[in-house]
Amino acid sequence: MRAVDVIIKKRNGNALSREEIEFFINGYVNGDIPDYQASALLMAIFLKGMDSRETADLTLAMVNSGERVDLSAIKGIKVDKHSTGGVGDTTTLIVAPLVAACNVPVAKMSGRGLGHTGGTLDKLESIPGFRVELTRDEFIAAVQAVGLAVISQSKGLVPADKMLYALRDVTGTVPSMPLIASSIMSKKIASGADAIVLDVKTGSGAFMSTVEDSFALAREMVNIGERLGIRTTALVTDMDQPLGMAVGNALEVKEAIEVLRGEITGPLADVSLTLAAYMLLTAGACRDVEEGRSMAEEALASGRGLKKLGDMIRQQGGDPRVLEDTSLLPGARTVIPVKAGQDGYISSMDTEKIGISSLVLGAGRTKKEDPIDPGVGLVMRKRVGDKVSRGDILADFYVNNEAAFPEAADIFRAAVRISAEKPESRPLIFGAVTRDGIKHLGFKP
Ligand code: URA
Numbered sequence: 001m002r003a004v005d006v007i008i009k010k011r012n013g014n015a016l017s018r019e020e021i022e023f024f025i026n027g028y029v030n031g032d033i034p035d036y037q038a039s040a041l042l043m044a045i046f047l048k049g050m051d052s053r054e055t056a057d058l059t060l061a062m063v064n065s066g067e068r069v070d071l072s073a074i075k076g077i078k079v080d081k082h083s084t085g086g087v088g089d090t091t092t093l094i095v096a097p098l099v100a101a102c103n104v105p106v107a108k109m110s111g112r113g114l115g116h117t118g119g120t121l122d123k124l125e126s127i128p129g130f131r132v133e134l135t136r137d138e139f140i141a142a143v144q145a146v147g148l149a150v151i152s153q154s155k156g157l158v159p160a161d162k163m164l165y166a167l168r169d170v171t172g173t174v175p176s177m178p179l180i181a182s183s184i185m186s187k188k189i190a191s192g193a194d195a196i197v198l199d200v201k202t203g204s205g206a207f208m209s210t211v212e213d214s215f216a217l218a219r220e221m222v223n224i225g226e227r228l229g230i231r232t233t234a235l236v237t238d239m240d241q242p243l244g245m246a247v248g249n250a251l252e253v254k255e256a257i258e259v260l261r262g263e264i265t266g267p268l269a270d271v272s273l274t275l276a277a278y279m280l281l282t283a284g285a286c287r288d289v290e291e292g293r294s295m296a297e298e299a300l301a302s303g304r305g306l307k308k309l310g311d312m313i314r315q316q317g318g319d320p321r322v323l324e325d326t327s328l329l330p331g332a333r334t335v336i337p338v339k340a341g342q343d344g345y346i347s348s349m350d351t352e353k354i355g356i357s358s359l360v361l362g363a364g365r366t367k368k369e370d371p372i373d374p375g376v377g378l379v380m381r382k383r384v385g386d387k388v389s390r391g392d393i394l395a396d397f398y399v400n401n402e403a404a405f406p407e408a409a410d411i412f413r414a415a416v417r418i419s420a421e422k423p424e425s426r427p428l429i430f431g432a433v434t435r436d437g438i439k440h441l442g443f444k445p
């Protein structure tokens with residue numbers, strides 16, 4: 001087999017066989033196939049697409065390029081959850097304990113924040129003492145002991161994705177449905193879960209800005225999972241404004257704790273309960289999503305979810321007293337309000353810009369190596385649709401580096417649009433894609 005023939009076949013719009021896909025991925029990872037040929041194939045895939053069978057074969061070839069975590073020592077159906085990335089999206093910290101509290105083990109590998117999106121590992125590390133780097137044995141022991149663990153993705157998973165992503169980044173081939181779907185699913189499958197629930201974000205802060213594209217990505221990923229024998233469900237949820245009110249690491253941990261204490265309701269709690277319900281359903285722990293939802297609600301109301309989060313924090317070396325006293329989390333020296341410049345309704349928010357505003361304060365990073373400040377960020381006081389008067393506080397900024405505040409505030413003000421008309425309300429959860437098809441919870445795209 002020759003690499004050039006595989007490129008020509010895809011360039012001409014034909015489907016590649018499993019053997020051709022394996023040959024190319026293995027050859028690229030081994031160094032037999034150079035970057036320029038891999039770039040040409042990526043561009044051909046970008047332009048001509050891949051069908052579901054090809055995309056699943058590509059995903060499996062990528063999984064097989066590295067190690068696959070073996071979680072078989074943990075009893076039960078292990079369920080994982082993945083979000084395509086958002087702002088103020090602290091669902092993992094709420095959902096993982098709720099699901100574990102329903103006796104479904106959660107063995108989760110998470111990532112760090114990059115660009116405008118936050119990362120679960122950075123949030124967890126704002127808890128004093130918390131360790132995200134566990135050995136494989138410690139990880140399994142932690143899940144066996146308390147029913148959940150959230151750790152850093154091991155370095156050896158899916159080397160093909162690391163290489164291909166770097167190439168896509170510089171060849172204009174990132175926004176391709178089969179390439180995105182295989183990239184995400186290869187990492188999830190290599191992490192060893194038996195069941196996966198995906199939270200595909202849609203809107204101004206998401207990878208996919210249209211609802212239609214978000215459903216297409218959701219369907220593609222469910223397809224891959226089911227073809228490779230992993231029960232997979234995908235929700236499409238709104239990211240046209242931050243999910244929670246807090247954007248920033250310790251601030252988001254505090255908000256997650258408040259949800260688990262039952263002190264706050266709203267979109268973050270709602271999406272978390274729905275994700276938990278689908279995780280329970282996908283893991284086979286309930287008959288339908290309504291039953292899953294009741295189980296998750298009961299875990300929250302009884303405080304068992306909060307207790308599970310405490311068990312996980314203790315197990316991973318963190319200080320569980322943060323659950324009772326969130327002032328033990330890192331804070332900021334100053335809190336500065338940002339106010340509305342005019343009367344009207346909040347008509348829309350540019351979620352990506354709000355993420356960048358928090359990043360500018362020091363909560364996020366532009367390069368992988370950048371340090372972050374866990375205590376800084378912002379807490380919104382208003383959401384889309386709220387009425388405001390000039391001078392009302394839109395958000396409180398938690399600041400350590402005052403020199404960064406003016407730019408961060410300017411970005412935030414530009415991101416929050418105020419107009420005379422009340423905007424139409426938008427669904428929070430657009431729908432769920434399972435192997436049986438699409439269930440519309442919000443509206444029909
Ligand atoms: N996230 C990933 O992990 N891969 C992509 O290609 C896009 C988003």
Ligand code: CA
Nearest residue numbers: 083085118119
């Ligand atoms: Ca995330």
